[in-house]
Amino acid sequence: MTQEPSREALAKLAPVLTKRWLSPDAWKLDTYERLDGYSALRKAFKAHPDDLIQLIKDSGLRGRGGAGFPTGMKWGFIPQNDGKPHYLVVNADEGEPGTCQDLPLMMYDPHSLVEGVIIASYAIRANFAVIYIRGEAIHAARRLKQAVASAYEKGYLGQNILKSGYDLDLVVHSGAGAYICGEETALLDSLEGYRGQPRLRPPFPATHGLYASPTVVNNVETIATVPYIVLGGASWFRTMGTEKSPGPKIFSVSGRVKQPGQYECALGITLRQLIELCGGMLDGHNLRFWTPGGSSTPLLTDEHLDAPLDFEGMMGVGTMLGTAAVQIFSDQDCPVYATYRWIEFYHHESCGKCTPCREGNYWMKGILARILSGEGKKEDLETLLDACDNLLGRSFCALGDGATSPVTSSIKFFEQDYLDYIEGRKEPMFAKGELAGA
Ligand code: L3W
Ligand code: SF4
Numbered sequence: 001m002t003q004e005p006s007r008e009a010l011a012k013l014a015p016v017l018t019k020r021w022l023s024p025d026a027w028k029l030d031t032y033e034r035l036d037g038y039s040a041l042r043k044a045f046k047a048h049p050d051d052l053i054q055l056i057k058d059s060g061l062r063g064r065g066g067a068g069f070p071t072g073m074k075w076g077f078i079p080q081n082d083g084k085p086h087y088l089v090v091n092a093d094e095g096e097p098g099t100c101q102d103l104p105l106m107m108y109d110p111h112s113l114v115e116g117v118i119i120a121s122y123a124i125r126a127n128f129a130v131i132y133i134r135g136e137a138i139h140a141a142r143r144l145k146q147a148v149a150s151a152y153e154k155g156y157l158g159q160n161i162l163k164s165g166y167d168l169d170l171v172v173h174s175g176a177g178a179y180i181c182g183e184e185t186a187l188l189d190s191l192e193g194y195r196g197q198p199r200l201r202p203p204f205p206a207t208h209g210l211y212a213s214p215t216v217v218n219n220v221e222t223i224a225t226v227p228y229i230v231l232g233g234a235s236w237f238r239t240m241g242t243e244k245s246p247g248p249k250i251f252s253v254s255g256r257v258k259q260p261g262q263y264e265c266a267l268g269i270t271l272r273q274l275i276e277l278c279g280g281m282l283d284g285h286n287l288r289f290w291t292p293g294g295s296s297t298p299l300l301t302d303e304h305l306d307a308p309l310d311f312e313g314m315m316g317v318g319t320m321l322g323t324a325a326v327q328i329f330s331d332q333d334c335p336v337y338a339t340y341r342w343i344e345f346y347h348h349e350s351c352g353k354c355t356p357c358r359e360g361n362y363w364m365k366g367i368l369a370r371i372l373s374g375e376g377k378k379e380d381l382e383t384l385l386d387a388c389d390n391l392l393g394r395s396f397c398a399l400g401d402g403a404t405s406p407v408t409s410s411i412k413f414f415e416q417d418y419l420d421y422i423e424g425r426k427e428p429m430f431a432k433g434e435l436a437g438a
Pocket of ligand 2: 396
């Protein structure tokens with residue numbers, strides 16, 4: 001039976017970005033306009049661009065792509081009167097395991113993103129914007145392109161938008177399906193036509209981004225939030241969430257719950273409350289481990305059920321909120337196997353530019369495969385932790401750092417599971433050699 005959520009859990013629901021998702025044809029321009037769409041843009045054009053940047057600063061909006069960097073501050077870094085073109089690039093390369101909020105947002109409500117792009121571009125004085133979308137997401141790219149075409153037809157894009165004197169061109173660009181192109185500088189390299197590999201930072205894209213010009217790179221959800229702040233104001237936005245992590249956030253919940261899916265809640269909701277909103281754990285399953293932000297954030301356990309899911313709350317338990325991809329595993333799931341699958345992913349997606357990540361993931365995958373095949377040694381745990389030491393802080397970008405999270409945290413919380421494979425108390429998950437060279 002599905003468990004009824006408590007009043008405390010229900011009070012954390014905050015449907016803002018998702019409020020139109022269930023309206024039929026919400027993705028069409030006329031439906032969007034009927035539901036208040038593009039009224040934030042008209043309001044924004046009455047304001048000075050600097051006032052819009054100040055509004056976003058006042059709202060406390062923080063980047064929804066993983067790092068939680070203050071959005072208004074990022075916009076404020078764009079140099080003014082520098083004589084260079086400015087660009088807005090939307091990172092729609094959603095690829096973090098378990099993360100699925102940008103794709104439904106672009107499918108159900110693409111105009112909220114387009115409207116956010118126009119307002120953000122106007123604020124940073126950009127006349128050219130790009131939405132860089134993950135290569136596999138052909139359906140979402142098609143829908144976005146339709147939305148962009150209808151926005152051009154209606155005069156929301158192009159020359160002299162709504163007779164404001166402001167011009168903006170917007171292009172939807174599909175990547176080729178590489179996780180690393182979600183790293184902002186690899187994304188910019190890919191957009192420029194190069195192989196997508198991270199650049200050295202600093203300089204940051206804010207000063208040296210696309211074609212070495214000042215560029216704001218923001219995630220889809222971040223930009224789609226902007227029209228609501230313009231309409232509702234900074235104080236309204238701060239009525240949701242916590243003081244340092246204000247606003248709503250879409251949580252992608254997957255795994256052993258009754259109703260997995262996207263839940264838009266005030267930041268600061270706890271996992272306990274989120275599971276209640278999902279109707280509880282699946283019958284016969286008890287929570288064993290979970291991730292707050294895909295595989296790049298350390299695993300947590302049932303000890304952390306009441307930690308607030310916001311940027312500070314997660315730091316308090318030694319992790320990050322990341323993309324808010326909450327993956328829930330039960331006592332019927334194996335943390336060693338889950339770790340193997342994540343490292344298999346990182347090994348596959350490592351761009352190969354730097355040795356710690358390219359080689360480290362290769363070796364960690366091999367050692368985990370050996371353990372799961374019943375051929376591990378006790379020293380393997382030391383070797384895995386040693387490999388993580390050589391990756392964390394020594395990799396060129398966050399992908400290498402992120403790969404260490406499942407390994408170190410699973411050894412910290414579930415060392416016994418590793419030892420059970422190594423010491424023969426647990427049946428090997430794979431036949432000898434089955435994963436060799438995998
Ligand atoms: C100008 C400075 N700009 C920082 C900007 C910087 C960037 C933003 C955040 O990684 C995390 C990563 C993944 N002047 C600046 C400055 N900036 N200092 O602020 O920068 P940073 O370095 O803190 O993070 P990042 O490199 O953007 C993002 C984690 O997210 N993650 C995975 C993400 C995957 C997706 C997805 O699939 N949608 O987003 C999950 O946890 O590991 O730690 O814009 O330029 N002084
Ligand atoms: Fe490439 Fe990995 Fe190095 Fe990042 S850490 S630059 S993904 S090899």
